[in-house]
Amino acid sequence: MSADFSVRVADWERDWPALRALRHQVFVVEQHVPEAIEWDGSDAGCRHALAEDRDGRAIGCGRLLPDGHIGRMAVLRSWRGRGAGSAILEQLIRLARDDGHSRVVLNAQTQAMPFYARCGFARCGAEFEEAGIAHVAMERVVG
Numbered sequence: 294m295s296a297d298f299s300v301r302v303a304d305w306e307r308d309w310p311a312l313r314a315l316r317h318q319v320f321v322v323e324q325h326v327p328e329a330i331e332w333d334g335s336d337a338g339c340r341h342a343l344a345e346d347r348d349g350r351a352i353g354c355g356r357l358l359p360d361g362h363i364g365r366m367a368v369l370r371s372w373r374g375r376g377a378g379s380a381i382l383e384q385l386i387r388l389a390r391d392d393g394h395s396r397v398v399l400n401a402q403t404q405a406m407p408f409y410a411r412c413g414f415a416r417c418g419a420e421f422e423e424a425g426i427a428h429v430a431m432e433r434v435v436g
């Protein structure tokens with residue numbers, strides 16, 4: 294992992310302003326995901342991982358639903374390609390393992406499939422569209 298950032302387990306009650314600002318920038322502003330889809334009411338019941346730079350500024354995040362579903366993976370554009378996304382994903386997989394899940398699943402934007410494949414995920418479903426973006430289901434054993 295790069296020494297320029299660290300990843301920690303976040304708490305929605307305490308960290309929601311940083312998580313919301315990050316996801317607003319990446320999904321709503323950059324990817325034009327409608328707010329009504331982005332803010333689906335599930336966040337308070339999720340476990341969250343947050344990547345921060347050396348000054349404690351949020352640079353990336355992701356969440357784990359109680360059913361073992363990973364989602365909302367986002368890294369600020371200026372930080373991409375430096376390992377933050379992979380580190381967030383590994384943190385979420387550790388949380389899933391701690392929660393007793395034997396596998397995790399996610400709906401990958403098709404453009405992000407190579408990223409998830411590098412992290413051990415394999416495609417497990419047909420392509421579908423959500424928020425105007427092509428997705429495909431992927432899974433990984435966490436045993």
Ligand SMILES: CC(C)(COP(=O)(O)OP(=O)(O)OC[C@H]1O[C@@H](n2cnc3c(N)ncnc32)[C@H](O)[C@@H]1OP(=O)(O)O)[C@@H](O)C(=O)NCCC(=O)NCCS
Nearest residue numbers: 366367368373374375376377378379401402404405407408
């Ligand atoms: C997808 C995302 C979270 C990856 O975060 P990241 O910090 O750039 O990921 P990493 O630096 O850990 O990348 C790991 C590897 O995957 C590759 N990779 C990352 N995103 C990729 C993409 N969209 N397509 C192809 N390869 C990608 C990287 O090049 C890197 O390869 P390398 O090890 O050979 O250098 C980030 O690009 C992002 O926020 N994208 C916009 C939002 C998004 O699409 N989220 C996913 C929704 S399913």
